[in-house]
Amino acid sequence: MTAYTDLMAYQRDTEALAQISGRLGWDQETMMPRGAAEQRGEEMGAIEGVLHARRTDPRIADWLEKARPEGEVAEAQLRQIRREFDRATKIPARLATEIARVTSVAQGIWAEARAAEDIPAFLPTLERVVALRREEAAALAAGGDLYDALLDDYEPGATQASVAAIFDGMRPRLVALREAILGAERQPKPLEGHFPAATQMKLAQELASAFGYDWSRGRLDLAVHPFSNGSGNDVRITTRTVESEPFNCVYSTIHETGHAAYEQGVDAAYLLTPLGQGCSMGVHESQSRIYENQLGRSRAFTSWLYGRMGEHFGPLSAGDADAFYGAVNRVEAGFIRTEADEVHYNLHVMLRFDLERQLISGALEVKGLEEAWNGRFVQDFGQKVAKPSQGMLQDVHWSVGLFGYFPTYTLGNVYAGCLMKALRAAVPDVDEALARGDASPATRWLKDRLQRHGRLRSPRATIAAACGFEPSEGPLLDYLEAKFGEIYAL
Structure with a gap:
């Protein structure tokens, strides 16, 4: 041998x-x-x-x-x-x-x-x-650099300097968009009502199927903090339910299905080899975020979801598909990252990125973290944190030592913006399929262009090969401004 x-x-x-x-x-x-x-x-x-x-x-x-x-x-x-x-x-x-x-x-x-x-x-x-x-x-x-050494474990080739440059390029446009939205005359109403947990789980199974989850190689369970686990022929997903907030379950499920689809989509020849999984957490997040946001929160898909939720739960407080689309994409300055809208989400990540860099460098000690977090939250979001579960205790990541992980969430959003631009060019009828609850044209393209290759290439090379151009924050910001400009009549 x-x-x-x-x-x-x-x-x-x-x-x-x-x-x-x-x-x-x-x-x-x-x-x-x-x-x-x-x-x-x-x-x-x-x-x-x-x-x-x-x-x-x-x-x-x-x-x-x-x-x-x-x-x-x-x-x-x-x-x-x-x-x-x-x-x-x-x-x-x-x-x-x-x-x-x-x-x-x-x-x-x-x-x-x-x-x-x-x-x-x-x-x-x-x-x-x-x-x-x-x-x-x-x-x-x-x-x-200590932080770079940890970041490289989750996003090979990235450095805090390269990430900070992307974040600095995003922040002004994100803040300007947020301010315009919060000051807009048109403000969509939230979805209200009671949504039984058992019925939410039935809908969650339907949504995972719609996005191509292979049930013969997976299962769905409940967890405090939703996650996906495994690769190859055993890839499991979790979600959570809040009976007054069904979108929590809906979009946690679609998000984790994106992660799972990546792992299930890797070429079977790579099973139990170093290439047999996602190439980085940023690329992984690109799959969960494009499934959740660009596809799952699109006007086309929510028009189908509106009908399915009406069948599952009865008449909804959103009177029509357009009002439902507004409710799904409603922007407000909340405390919780996992529940944040697309405009605020990356600002949550930037806060954590800055604080954890200080923790690892020693510029910030753990005993001062709560004060630093709460002060930064007022600065970035204009709100005072009322309880620890809204602040530094809300995420599991630091308890399990995932320092360097948080910035990959925003890198994933950046990559997803690039992928959606390329996907729309390659699959022009994607909205027609999504309006039928059929995500397969989009998910087939993603599997062929990205998922099946596993760790064959570096993270940025993986995205560039899939899109046909080098990744940057521009497509994501263009998408956000166009989408929310239309919803809020900016």
Whole structure:
């Protein structure tokens, strides 16, 4: 057997073990009894120890040196393995295991603190998580920028400087659009009524099917913070229900279906290899956001959704499809990122990006985070945070150590804007299909142009290859200004 064949066989087992670790995380969020949290932390630490040992096995270096790849796919496989090996060998096994253990337990502590509106109960744990991630960043950066070292794990090739440049280019137009909308004479009314949770879940299943979710390789469950988990032939999604706010369930479901469709859409030949998953969190987010927003919140699709919700729940407070479209896309300055409209969403991300950079650099200590968050929120949104669940406790990300993850949400929106521009040019009748509740022309194009390729290319190259042009924030901002200018008669 060749060195390449030996390496890929070894890697297949590592990828399979990583999937098992991910399934433990899924179970923790959906099925696990509360009393198992400490034990689950030990289990997660143990499996991470095994994975770290495999990822740093000296034989990998030998195989990489001797392997002679033939073709683009083999070269990409080796590039990914080399990248992961180089990163893993910089992190001590003790640190990798401790991060997995602490963040597993921290998730439960965060959930309890959030429910109790009790920041002091969470601070010691968050301080430990931040300290561990700083230590990891120092090991990875080898004298370079700490935050860049963490960001590279989620969006390879990106730096805080490159992200900040995009954000700086977006902020003026976003703020100007927000101010124009909030001051407009036309203001759509929100959807009101009672929407039973069980009926919402039936609709959620219908929506996931409409966007191409393969139920033979997945399932839908409830979670406090909706997420998608897995790759290949086992890709699971979650959603949540609020009986007075059905759009929470509707668009959480479509969003997570976008993530899942990406993983289900990767070429089957890449299963349990380094190429067999999404190439970055930013590209992943481009799929969830284009499914949720450009497709799911479009005038065409909401005209169909209006009819389906009427059949499920009875007459709606929105008197017609046009009023319903306005309700779906209503803009208001709320506190919660996951519930934010398309205009405000990226401003929420920018706040988190700036604060977490300060946390990792040491310019901001954990004990000062609440004050910094609340002050920045008043500055950016003109509102005072009334309770921690509206502020620094609303997101799960920092409790599980995902520093460097937040900016990928806005990068995903930027990529989605580019993809939709290219999709409309390539599939001119997409709205006719969406108006029938049929997203397949759009999702087929996305699968062919992007999803099936997995990690074959770098993130920006993946988007450029799909669109036919280099990604930038322009198409997203143009789309937002056109859409909301029409809705609000600006």
